[in-house]
Amino acid sequence: PLLPVYELDGAPTAAQVLIMGPDDFIVAMVSSLNQPFGSGLITPSGILLNSQMLDFSWPNRTANHSAPSLENSVQPGKRPLSFLLPTVVRPAEGLCGTYLALGANGAARGLSGLTQHLNRQPALFRVGFERKGLLFSRTPQNGSMNVLRT
Numbered sequence: 094p095l096l097p098v099y100e101l102d103g104a105p106t107a108a109q110v111l112i113m114g115p116d117d118f119i120v121a122m123v124s125s126l127n128q129p130f131g132s133g134l135i136t137p138s139g140i141l142l143n144s145q146m147l148d149f150s151w152p153n154r155t156a157n158h159s160a161p162s163l164e165n166s167v168q169p170g171k172r173p174l175s176f177l178l179p180t181v182v183r184p185a186e187g188l189c190g191t192y193l194a195l196g197a198n199g200a201a202r203g204l205s206g207l208t209q210h211l212n213r214q215p216a217l218f219r220v221g222f223e224r225k226g227l228l229f230s231r232t233p234q235n236g237s238m239n240v241l242r243t
Contacts, residue, residue: 107177109196121179121194148173176203182211 107125125143126132132144150162165174182193195210197203 107196109179111179111194111196113192113194117192119181119183119192119194121181121196123177123179123196125175125177145173145175148175178203178207180207 107123109124110120110122112120125145126141127144127147130141132142134142136142146167148165149167150165151167162174178197180195180197182195184192195207197207
């Protein structure tokens with residue numbers, strides 16, 4: 094065949110919604126049950142429960158046999174770290190420039206895939222300037238959203 098064929102690997106899945114309105118307001122949202130069909134538990138009202146508890150690092154038990162992460166350990170009131178990556182790219186200064194909204198999931202491969210995709214977009218970089226990298230920021234104003242400034 095002309096194009097390579099890829100198989101689904103059964104990794105955690107997510108749904109993404111990326112919207113840009115006429116006023117240039119951008120929304121990027123990613124939602125996941127963590128595993129296909131989440132925890133497999135359904136409430137009496139028909140709601141399928143997620144399995145996000147698996148995103149925590151548990152003592153003596155990790156998915157890839159690596160050392161447990163103390164930063165992602167289970168604690169009361171704590172949310173697990175997640176590889177859901179809703180991302181908005183906007184000009185660093187002013188309103189003129191290229192805007193982009195995208196998302197990724199796929200555990201640890203999501204961030205590298207997202208970065209590779211962004212590095213292949215010449216419209217994100219001014220002509221005549223070298224690519225000095227992307228500035229990632231995660232601030233309280235945007236919650237867990239990644240904001241990239243080119």
